[in-house]
Amino acid sequence: MEQTTYQRPDEHGYYGSFGGAYIPEMLHPNVEELKSRYLDIMYEENFQKEFHALLRDYVGRPTPLFLAERLSKQYNTAIYLKREDLNHTGAHKINNAIGQVLLAQRLGKKRIIAETGAGQHGVATATVCALKGIECIVYMGEKDIERQAPNVARMRMLGATVIPAVSGSKTLKDATNEAIRDWINNPTDTHYVIGSVVGPHPYPDMVARFQSVISEEIKAQLKVTTGKELPSHVIACVGGGSNAAGAFYHFLDEPSVQLVAVEAAGHGVNSGRSAATTQLGNPGVLHGSKSLVMQTADGQVVEPHSISAGLDYPGIGPMHAHLFKSGRGTFLSATDDDAVAAAFNLCKLEGIIPALESSHALAALNQMKLSGKETIVLCLSGRGDKDLATYMNKMDRI
Numbered sequence: 001m002e003q004t005t006y007q008r009p010d011e012h013g014y015y016g017s018f019g020g021a022y023i024p025e026m027l028h029p030n031v032e033e034l035k036s037r038y039l040d041i042m043y044e045e046n047f048q049k050e051f052h053a054l055l056r057d058y059v060g061r062p063t064p065l066f067l068a069e070r071l072s073k074q075y076n077t078a079i080y081l082k083r084e085d086l087n088h089t090g091a092h093k094i095n096n097a098i099g100q101v102l103l104a105q106r107l108g109k110k111r112i113i114a115e116t117g118a119g120q121h122g123v124a125t126a127t128v129c130a131l132k133g134i135e136c137i138v139y140m141g142e143k144d145i146e147r148q149a150p151n152v153a154r155m156r157m158l159g160a161t162v163i164p165a166v167s168g169s170k171t172l173k174d175a176t177n178e179a180i181r182d183w184i185n186n187p188t189d190t191h192y193v194i195g196s197v198v199g200p201h202p203y204p205d206m207v208a209r210f211q212s213v214i215s216e217e218i219k220a221q222l223k224v225t226t227g228k229e230l231p232s233h234v235i236a237c238v239g240g241g242s243n244a245a246g247a248f249y250h251f252l253d254e255p256s257v258q259l260v261a262v263e264a265a266g267h268g269v270n271s272g273r274s275a276a277t278t279q280l281g282n283p284g285v286l287h288g289s290k291s292l293v294m295q296t297a298d299g300q301v302v303e304p305h306s307i308s309a310g311l312d313y314p315g316i317g318p319m320h321a322h323l324f325k326s327g328r329g330t331f332l333s334a335t336d337d338d339a340v341a342a343a344f345n346l347c348k349l350e351g352i353i354p355a356l357e358s359s360h361a362l363a364a365l366n367q368m369k370l371s372g373k374e375t376i377v378l379c380l381s382g383r384g385d386k387d388l389a390t391y392m393n394k395m396d397r398i
């Protein structure tokens with residue numbers, strides 16, 4: 001049996017004490033099928049060929065590893081940006097969407113379902129379904145459909161059916177419930193694409209493996225530019241944790257590399273309006289796995305807050321809960337205001353408008369004690385076009 005490491009969960013999907021599969025009885029056949037087949041399918045020669053060809057020719061990989069000279073000068077150390085913002089559709093989510101849709105096809109599935117909050121994962125999934133000519137249904141809270149009109153329009157243009165979730169708070173949690181209900185009702189022909197390193201085993205491991213192309217490229221690119229394949233630090237923002245898992249993956253079992261995960265502090269960690277899960281959460285079950293969850297004493301999930309839709313999530317993937325608990329990862333947080341300031345700073349210094357999520361990772365540079373000898377790689381998970389309305393509201397700050 002494979003040994004567990006920080007990289008790999010055990011055969012039941014546990015990273016330390018976090019992970020597993022906590023699902024209704026009626027989902028067992030679907031999750032079992034995926035669990036018994038995902039590794040064989042993913043590492044088939046033809047699968048790898050098609051996956052990597054699409055990453056290259058459709059997504060535009062490898063994404064550059066860019067030495068940000070003026071930013072480096074500001075912090076008096078070397079800072080490289082891993083440019084996931086240059087991917088087709090503008091973020092890292094497409095890596096996982098391609099992987100899962102190819103896998104679904106090999107499982108003989110004819111229908112793809114997904115849930116989305118802000119719509120980023122829905123757009124990535126709808127994109128790949130259009131490419132592959134496969135039916136796509138995206139569940140989305142009714143309230144989110146109103147708030148995220150441009151992404152709803154994108155999904156519809158791409159041929160997806162967007163179904164409103166009208167129960168409860170009419171947001172992500174309710175959309176997830178609808179997607180799970182759909183999957184239970186369509187066990188043989190449907191694959192459920194989860195968008196981050198969350199959900200029941202094997203999703204966290206599967207998504208981390210699809211996103212691990214990020215750190216695979218970083219290693220090779222650093223080797224070429226610096227002569228060494230290991231950086232001193234890798235910094236990434238964490239919502240569910242997929243861009244961080246991808247950027248950390250090939251460094252997880254390299255103890256010399258410091259892994260820095262940055263959560264959203266919202267209005268401040270203790271303001272009651274935040275999404276800093278490791279600071280505020282306790283062990284609990286969310287979205288099918290055991291992890292850290294922001295919850296009340298009696299286990300009610302707390303409504304999170306972040307200015308960035310992608311980090312506005314009350315949980316964190318089990319790999320990250322384990323990195324936090326074991327001390328292997330350093331967990332920092334940045335407030336809404338810190339993130340906006342860091343975004344404007346990057347625009348002026350490097351001519352890059354970052355996503356609000358990625359701006360949290362940039363903001364964490366201010367909190368790090370730097371000697372000047374570091375080689376820092378920061379995962380710029382996405383571009384800021386989608387956040388322009390928010391940035392426009394903050395324009396008076398600059």
Ligand SMILES: *Cc1c(COP(=O)(O)O)cnc(C)c1O
Pocket residue numbers: 091092093120195196197237238239240241242243244310311355357358381382383
């Ligand atoms: C969705 C998203 C995130 C957060 O998701 P993770 O799974 O934590 O990576 C971060 N950055 C961008 C640009 C996103 O779209």
